[in-house]
Amino acid sequence: MGANIKALKTRIRSVDSTLHLTRAMGLVASSKIRRANEAMNGGKQYAAAFGSVVDLLTACPECAHSPYMKKPEGERTCLIVIAGDRGLAGGYNANVFRLVAEMHYDRIVPIGKRACDRYKGEFFSSEDFNGVQATNMARKLCAAYMAGEFDKLGIVSTKYVSMMTQEAMVTWVLPLERPEQAEKVAAVFEPDEESILNTAVPDYVAGILMRCVRESFASEVAARRMAMDSAGKNAQSMIDELQLQYNRARQGAITQEITEIVAGAGE
Amino acid sequence: MRTFLLNISSPDGKLFSGEAVMMTLRGIEGDLAVMAGHVPFITSVKPCDVKLLLPDGTEKIGHSDGGLLTVAADGVTLLGSFHW
Numbered sequence: 001m002g003a004n005i006k007a008l009k010t011r012i013r014s015v016d017s018t019l020h021l022t023r024a025m026g027l028v029a030s031s032k033i034r035r036a037n038e039a040m041n042g043g044k045q046y047a048a049a050f051g052s053v054v055d056l057l058t059a060c061p062e063c064a065h066s067p068y069m070k071k072p073e074g075e076r077t078c079l080i081v082i083a084g085d086r087g088l089a090g091g092y093n094a095n096v097f098r099l100v101a102e103m104h105y106d107r108i109v110p111i112g113k114r115a116c117d118r119y120k121g122e123f124f125s126s127e128d129f130n131g132v133q134a135t136n137m138a139r140k141l142c143a144a145y146m147a148g149e150f151d152k153l154g155i156v157s158t159k160y161v162s163m164m165t166q167e168a169m170v171t172w173v174l175p176l177e178r179p180e181q182a183e184k185v186a187a188v189f190e191p192d193e194e195s196i197l198n199t200a201v202p203d204y205v206a207g208i209l210m211r212c213v214r215e216s217f218a219s220e221v222a223a224r225r226m227a228m229d230s231a232g233k234n235a236q237s238m239i240d241e242l243q244l245q246y247n248r249a250r251q252g253a254i255t256q257e258i259t260e261i262v263a264g265a266g267e
Numbered sequence: 268m269r270t271f272l273l274n275i276s277s278p279d280g281k282l283f284s285g286e287a288v289m290m291t292l293r294g295i296e297g298d299l300a301v302m303a304g305h306v307p308f309i310t311s312v313k314p315c316d317v318k319l320l321l322p323d324g325t326e327k328i329g330h331s332d333g334g335l336l337t338v339a340a341d342g343v344t345l346l347g348s349f350h351w
Contacts (some may be wrong), residue, residue, distance in 0.1 A: 042281060043280070046276045049276055049344060053344075056309075087273055154318045188307065190310040196295075200311060201347070203335065210279075
């Protein structure tokens with residue numbers, strides 16, 4: 001009986017330390033949520049502002065010959081995969097990798113330590129990814145696209161639906177699509193629509209990339225918070241159950257001891 | 268003095284939003300300045316120093332690494348990599 005009590009005590013202690021750990025990670029995630037959300041909204045604004053100008057340009061008939069708008073000849077696909085730097089975020093990383101596994105791809109550019117480990121690429125942190133890195137990456141990819149190294153460029157990231165829900169999704173970036181409703185603007189273009197479009201596309205891709213990275217990071221911290229919350233709850237209910245077992249075992253040992261003493265005294 | 272609404276955004280977020288009197292920068296075809304009432308205009312921006320004249324008379328200088336300038340009736344927007 002004594003050994004059982006000791007074993008239970010050790011287990012309770014170890015689950016308790018897990019509980020502390022999940023609480024601490026949950027708190028760290030909560031403190032990052034606000035900043036991550038602000039960054040996500042900033043990224044969305046920039047991408048939307050750039051998107052509206054690019055829509056305006058792609059709607060112009062003069063831009064139809066731009067290499068960024070031509071119909072892809074093949075199916076060679078380049079994917080930018082954005083995952084987290086760390087695990088313990090529920091299904092966050094797994095959902096992204098599952099979506100990638102379902103797709104056809106020829107080349108992958110990973111962002112985030114988990115994705116870099118999995119797809120063996122140059123390391124980029126998803127938490128500290130900045131505008132300069134995004135611009136450099138977008139310029140390189142646009143140059144490769146122009147050189148005909150691939151026909152389609154997509155970004156696999158996570159959509160932040162709410163604190164509770166995040167979905168893996170793919171955004172197709174290149175080739176550019178002509179918006180269905182063409183809005184005609186009376187503006188002066190310098191030097192001309194197509195040249196402006198061609199020079200603006202790398203910055204536009206950088207904007208979308210930044211938006212996706214920021215949105216994914218916000219999803220990551222939200223997913224981690226939820227995962228840590230439920231792990232904490234599980235740990236607590238486990239401790240409660242073990243505590244009950246421990247109390248019963250202790251009670252049983254005492255009762256047995258009393259019975260033994262009483263039996264001994266009766267003789 | 269007449270002013271116009273200016274927004275400067277980079278992938279890192281919004282860097283300036285407010286009224287300005289004049290903005291000088293280098294477009295793809297040469298240096299240009301934007302003031303209130305400029306004709307609607309879209310151009311690529313070359314890497315350059317961007318000079319702002321604010322309504323209180325102060326000057327602010329930033330650096331653009333290239334981007335896109337849009338002048339519309341409701342305001343002027345500079346998009347692209349930028350830092351103060």
